[in-house]
Structure formats: C-alpha cells, structure tokens
Amino acid sequence: MDAIALLKQDHKLVKDLLEQLAESTTRAVKKRGDLLRQIHANLKAHTTIEEEIFYPAFKAAGKKEEEKMYFEALEEHRAAEDLVLPDLMKTNPATEQFSGRAKVLKELIEHHIEEEEQEMFKDAKKLLSRAELNELGAQMEARKAQLLTKLKAAA
Template sequence: MDAIELLRHDHRMVEQLFRDYHAAASETQRRGVIELTVRELSKHAALEEMMVYPMARKVLPDGPRKIDEHLSEHMAVKKLLLALDRLPAGDDREGDLMAQLRREVEEHVREEEGELLPELREHVSRQDLDELGRLLDQGKRSAPTRPHPNAPDQPPALTVLGPVAAAYDRFRDRLQGRPST
C-alpha cells in the first residue's frame, strides 16, 4: 500500500474499533477495545507526525499552516487518549470520553481524507508515496503505543524522542499484559 492507502486503512480500522466498543458485551471487552484504540491511534498519530506531516509541510501550498492545524487536532486526540489510558476499568467517564474521542477522530479523518490526502496525492510522486507507505508500515512495529501529549510533535525533537517513548511504552505494555505489535 502506498502511504495514502495505508493511512485510510488505519482510519477504517479505528472506525471499526469505535463500533466494537459499542458492541462489547462486557466491561472487560470494552476495556480491551479502549486499549487497542489507544495503541492504534497513538501509533498512527506518531507516524503521521514523524513522517507524513514533515513531507506535507514542505510540498503542499500553505503546508505549514495546514499541518499546524492537523497537529492541533492531534493534540486534542492525544489528550483524550491519555485520559482514557489512565482511566480505571469501569469508570463512569469512559463512555463520554470515547464519544468525545470518536467525534474528534471523525472530524480529523474527514479533513485528512477530504483535503490533505488528495493534495498529497497531487503533489507527491507515486514512487515517493510507495516508499513512504513502506516506511510507515515498518514504523508501526516500533512506534509509541501510548499518547504523549507533552512530547514534541515535530522533527527533529520528535525523531529523537519518539523511539525512546516507544521503548518505554512497549515495556509498560509488557508489564501490564497488553497485546504487543
């Protein structure tokens, strides 16, 4: 998959996780879906910030402004993910936080798929999108699995701190018995 196809695939997977949350038959299942949602959205956001947004910032007309808007949306999502990640299972706020997260993600996906991704397709060669897709796919294996709203969201600081955060996240995941990816 090229980068745009991969990002759209990620969006569909997260949409399915929101449906799975509402279909869950127990508190344990809902918590499992929350943990998967936190992991997948954290990886997705980190990889966009490390690889996709820097390219878009350079190649798109008005790229810096557009990417700053997307980074702002990421911050709202990361704060909600952090709140969900810290929430004890069965907490009364869980449903409201998931509903807020869903709204934020749906808006972000609409803007990304309606504007950003088509513009990238127009301004980036097929070969470069294929290579970026390959790098994104590889990056999923080592991206942070938890939200880090206080971490830098742009290279070069993100490029340096991202792998450290990822290693720490994966260590925590093992200690807490969360699935690894």
C-alpha cells in the same frame, strides 16, 4: 502500499475499534479495557508515523495552505492523544463518564479522519508523485511495525 492507502487502512481500523467501544455498555468492563488498549496502541503508532514521516513530506511539498493543514492536524492529534485519551484511560470503564469520554474521542477522531481524507490526502496526491507516496508508505510501514512491537511489549 502507498502512504495514503496505509493511512486509510489505519483510519478504518481505528474507526471500527471506536465504534465497538461506543456500542459497549458499562457492564462490558473487560471488553472496554481490551478495546481501549488496542485503540491506544494503534492511535499512537498511526499518529507517530504521520508526524514523523507523512506530515513533514506533505508540508515540504506544499505551500501556505498545506502548512496550515499540517499545524491543524498536529493540534487535532494533541487534543485526542494528549488530552481526551489519557483521561479516558484513567476513567472507570463501568461508568457513564467512560461512555461520554469514549464518544468524545470517537467524534474527535472521525472529524480528523474526514479532514485528512477529504482535504490533505487529495492535496498530497497532487503534490507528491506515485513513487514518493510508495516510498513514504514503505518507510511508514516499517516504522509502524517497530512501534506496534514496542507498544505491545510495554502493555
């Protein structure tokens, strides 16, 4: 699978999980906990393969505009993964505060996905050959499997 197809597949999975979380109620404590664990593991694996493999290749192939997109994407990862998600994970899932934080995380992630798919991925298709995208995809799949195994063992 090429790099962009893999990332889009991840985007769909995480969006679906975030949608389920947003639709859950304060009474669905177990469901919210399960969804949050899945979101955390999948987001961590996804952002790691982007930051370690895809983004550096994209930045190296591009120019000033791609470098700007690269740094913006890293900051969006940091906002979601280092600020909002840890707070959400410490919040009681039986509260409306949890609902609010889940909504903010969902909106952040959806905004990031839209920018990647509408801008970064289109540029990447112009800057990187089909062979390069396939090679990146293979590297990313292997690293993602490794990360998910490690994250699930730690959970």
